[in-house]
Amino acid sequence: MEPPATPAPRSWVGHDGRFRDRAEPRTTSGDTLELVEESLDINLLNNAIRLKIQNCSLLPGGVHVCETQNLVVILIVTNQTVHRLVLPHPARMYRSELITEGQMQSVFTDIGKVNFRDPSNYHMIPSIPGLASNSTASAAWLSSDGEALFALPSASGGIFVLKLPPHDVHGIVSLVELKQSSVMQRLLTGWMPTAIRGDQGPSDLPVSLSVHCLEHDAFLFALCQDHKLRMWSYKDQMCLMVADLLEFVPVNKDLRLAAGMGHRLRLAYSQSLGLYLGVYMHAPKRGQFCVFQLVSTESNRYSLDHISSLFTSQETLVDFALTPAEIWALWHDDENQTIVKYINFEQNIAGQWNQVFVQSLPEEEVNIRDDQDPRIFSRGGERIMDLTWDELKKEVTIAVENELQGSVTEYEFSQEEFRQLQVEFWSKFYACCLQYQEALSRPLALHLNPYTNMVCLLKKGFLSFLVPCSLVDHLYLLPDEHLLTEDDSTIFDDLEMSRDVVCLVQCLRLIGESISMEMAFIMEMACSRLQPPEKAAEQILEDLIANDIENVMEDIHSKLQEIRNPIHAIGVLIREMDYETEVEIERAQPLNVRMNLSQLYGSGTAVTVVCRGVCKMAATRFLICRDLLILQQLLLRLGDAMILGGGQLFQSQQDLLHRTSPLLLSYYLIRWASQCLASDVPVDTLESNLQHLSVLELTDTSALTPHKLECLMGSCQYTQLQEYIRLLQPWCHVNVGSCRFLMGRCYLVMGEGHKALDCFCQAASEVGKEEFLDRLIRAEDGEMASTPRLQYYDKVLRLLDIIGLPELVIQLATLAITEAADDWRSQATLRTCIFKHHLDLGHNSQAYEALTQNPDSSRQLDCLRQLVVVLCERSQLQDLVEFPYVNLHNEVVGIIESRARAVDLMTHNYYELLYAFHIYRHNYRKAGTVMFEYGMRLGREVRTLRGLQKQGNCYLAAINCLRLIRPEYAWIVQPASGAVHLARTGHSLNRHLFRIAARQIEILELEDLEKECLLARLRLTLAQHEPSTAAVAGSSSPEEMVTLLVQAGLFDTAVSLCQTFKLPLTPVFEGLAFKCIKLQFGGEAAQAEAWDWLAANQLSSVITTKESSATDEAWRLLSSYLDRYKSQNHLYHHCVINKLLSHGVPLPNWLINSYKKVDAAELLRLYLNYALLEEAVDLVLEYVDALLGKGHEHFGIEVAPMVWLPYSAIDQLLQALGENTTNHHSFVLYQKVQDKLEDYQQKVDTATRDLLYRRN
Secondary structure, three states, X not given: OOOOOOOOOOOOEEOOOOOOOEEOOEEEEOOEEEEEOEEOOOEEEOOEEEEEOOOOOEEEEEEEEEEOOOEEEEEEEEOOEEEEEEEEOHHHHOOOOOOOOOEEEXXXXXXXXXXOOOHHHEEEOOOOOOEXXXXXOOEEEEOOOOOEEEEEEEOOOOEEEEEEOOOOOOOOOEEXXXXXXXXXXXXXXXXXXXXXXXXXXXXXXXXXXXXXXXXXXXXXXXXXXXXEEEEEEOOOOEEEEEEEHHHHOOXXXXXXXXXXXXXXXXXXXXXOOEEEEEEEEEEOOEEEEEEEEEEEEHHHEEEEEEEEEEEEOOOEEEEEEEOOOEEEEEEEOOOOOEEEEEEEOOOOOOOOOEEEOOOOOOOOOOOOOOOOOOOOOOOOOOOOXXXXXXXXXXXXXXXXXXXXXHHOOOOOOOHHHHHHHHHHHHHHHHHHHHHHHHHHOOEEEEEEOOOOOOEEEEEOOOEEEEOOOOHHHHHHHOOHHHHHOOOHHHOOOOHHHHHHHHHHHHHHHHHHHHOOHHHHHHHHHHHHOOOOHHHHHHHHHHHHHHOOOOOHHHHHHHHHHHOOOHHHHHHHHHHHHOOOOOOOOOOOOOHHHHHHHHOOOOOHHHHHHHHHHHHHHHHHHHHHHHHHHHHHHHHHHHOOOOOOOOOOOHHHHHHHHHXXXXXXXXXXXXXXXXXXXXXXXXXXXXXXXXXXXXXXXXXXXXXOOOOHHHHHHHOOOXXXXXXXXXXXXXXXXXXXXXXXXXXHHHHHHHOOHHHHHHHHHHHHOXXXXXXXXXXXXXXXXXXXXXXXXXXHHHHHHHHHHHHOOHHHHHHHHHHHHHHOOOOHHHHHHHHHHHHHHHHHHOOHHHHHHHHHOOOOHHHHHHHHHHHHHHHHHOXXXXXXXXXXXXXXXXXXXXXXXXXXXXXXXXXXXXXXXHHHHHHHOOOHHHHHHHHHHHHHHHHHHOOOHHHHHXXXXXXXXXXXXXHOOOHHHOEEEOOOOOOOOOOOOOOOOOOOEEEEOOEEEEEEEHHHHHHHHHHHHHHHHHHHHOHHHHHXXXXXXXXXXXXXXXXXXXXXXXXXXXXXXXXXXXXXXXHHHHHHHXXXXXXXXXXXXHHHHHHOOOOOOOOOOOOOOHHHHHHHHHHHHHHHOOOHHHHHHHHHHHHHHHOOOOOOHHHHHHHHHHXXXXXHHHHHHOOOHHHHHHHHHHHHHHHOOOOHHHHOOOOOXXXXXXXXXXHHHHHHHHOOOOOHHHHXXXXXXXXXXXXXXXXXXXXXXXXXXXXX
């Protein structure tokens, strides 16, 4: 266990413009020194240290803190050593003018870097002259040069001063002894009593030392055991003054014979008044304070001017503090209870001390009702703990429950027995907490801040701050014996009124002492449930009368008889407690001033102090108002004219009653607010709240606002704000609209949107009347001015919008429209808002209705565009198509068309939407035009199989549309580049060309669309057969498609395309012939591949036996085509033979035989073109034989008439054979042809003669 602390700690207060009220309270215990730095404005990190000086004992009061411009120096005195601890000044740790963070480092942060054994910062107390063994006085200070000086009582009498050089200067330690000359010493000891000089040591041994620093000197004041006060000049090393303090003690005979070991000395300096000295003269069972003012005369002579002597009956003085006007004293009484009193020694002539009401410890026993959980937690003073409050409760609960479980020996017991065990163990824990708190609450010293006059008690475990007490609180809390002796002149100037107020307070105290916990609970519940306090007071009065065993009512009645004017006295008491004032706060202040003001009392310590002080004041005044309300009910019940002061009216009582009730409720609210705990808010919630406040444009003011409600809203404490406004509602009728608005914010956070909307609507009636609501409606730069209420609605709508409550936005905007009846711009904005949120919610019909009611055409068009896009994205096309679009038809068509031409065709279906739009309105021509344009773009932009499929469907849809129109109107304008349409009406048109605006347009009829549809279908067929062609087939022309189909082997499809578009079949026959050539010379892979495209063409019968190959089938397909498709001059045979011969492929017999029948002469010419002389000779010989009647059926000659021969070709053949007569074979062929021609000519000649003969 830690040893008990020595009851003589001290504290230091530093004062700086940015670091207000930074204090270092400290306690000493044997060889251990504890230092804690506290700030009322900012939380400090690493602010507590514990130093242990081994083998040394700290002197009581032996720690002194000095402040320079750059440093904080702590001087420590032990019984063997002196130490100097140099720390940075807070003003040098943070050089910025603004401290924007909520916490900062303490001056002790880098204490670990300090070398405590540095010889320049500590020194052993020399054995000569040595430290006096029976005196614990000490003093220490810094000189103007930075030297550390320690004043200690010497063993030989007098004082020695030990001086350390400045911390940053190398030097030696010096020692100076201040003692009187030997002659003076003998003169003094000659008449000193032996009781003082004997065992007690030298008579001038100091028992209390204090120092007053000058610019180049220091006055050292020593209160000695011979009851004399000596003043030394350190610079001159002279005793400047000796004063016998017993001269100021009335009865000093016994005191003169005793050593003054219990005397105390304190100094107080004021630049205007000078130096004050406060001396406490200790005597058995009594004590006396003497206050002096140091007076200097000419030639540096000093004397003491006696100001006041104050007496006290308290025996044990712990500490006292002195100011130029007051003395504050701390005692322990006979029961070891703490007593604090103060007195103004200049104004209080009667010498009556003012009582300080010290908060007592909690009750030793807590009554736990049967319906209560014995685990009752209540937060006490703030502590620096590693655990949070919730974690601490959990740890305590586990510890107590484990202790309970460990003590249970039986496995089964009743619920009542278990509860009894719970109560027992939790009561033990509560008793331990009380003992611990009692030990920590023992006061050790009194501290007074000279800059703020704040007084606090330094206790073993924490600090207690003293809060100023008002007159009413003072009278109510004062004990009876002090209240009876209270000086009436100090209350009011009117003595009779003072007596009336004192008697009135006595009546209130009688009532308060008679109220039981149950009665007090009635008033508490009435306030909490917003019930009239007057009714609760009346009920309590009835209970008091019914349970008046000690005749308290008679005592109150007799006290009332002593009051001259009760109504007036009650009114005075109410005015004293009424805190309503008009405070003007200057907002236009510099940023650094506002930032510093925002941190005023911002630390956790200060917050606790303020909350506890306000809570104590509010709780006291709540009791006063409660008792006053009961007393007024008693006065109304008595109704005695004598008691009422003769001519007092009943109405006056009622007025006072109605003034007291709101006052009671207000203090109930203040008490609740000062005890209410803040909630931990996650960072994301804070950011969201900041975003919402930015919409309301409150982010710049909420942090610095003086209004509590806005502070709660800015800190995201909405649960507390809601309760605050609820308790405020019954009695506060100021800023009602602002409260309703803030309550609406609370409901929004709690998820009760409809309640929030009701609050916002209720607050609207107060717009323009309240400052907070006026700040909400400040128009932004460039914002169109409107009525204040419309601006308010706009802010709320923005808030609801950012939170995501579209239903509430719609309701509020609908309400706001009635306010904007004459403002079409505001109406347009609100209608747009309604449209947007209806659309977001999927209320398509309501969104369309809001769109049509919008008075602004540009906004209406924007909404219409958004409606089209959103409904398309949601695939809610039926609604979009079926809306009537009165006076908006062209606009919606234009929007859909522009969207259709601007977006990806495969992702969005705007063309299909537009098609459905026109079909729904029976506008089939426009519907057909839309689908035709869709198909054109698909072929041009979407070159995939799916695109070709959709293209065919589009053309089919366009055809269907035109078939629904009368034939004379079944035409459309072909979309040109950019898809610009020309709408025409009139008579039936064949294909026409029009030139409009220097651009040709083409009219397409049903036949043209059917052709395009066929072409699209063939493109799809090609892509399905050959997927790689999809990329080029989409926008290809018919001629290009024929080539692609032939390449893919789709000859039937190619023939169909050529027939539809009246194209020659030459590319088909050439392509098929080339396929046959490739198969003729190809391998097995080519054979296998050929079956695929052969199967795609319709042969009369496909033979797949082993005897038939793919080549045979290809030739058979070519043969069937030549038989099926006739041409002028047998062009297809010619092109096929020409293709075969050009590739050096021998002509199949069937092809030769086929062509011989139709055009043998052309076959001969082809032979000659490719130098096939032998084949040409055979053909000529056969042809001549056929003409002569032999094999004429092979050349298509039914009878053997006299026909012509292709002599030109035959001549070319003979010439070619004759040019190569050296070749025997050529010569033989030449001779055969020549002979055959001669034979032919001979027979022709004979036949000619016979014919002529017969005719003749």
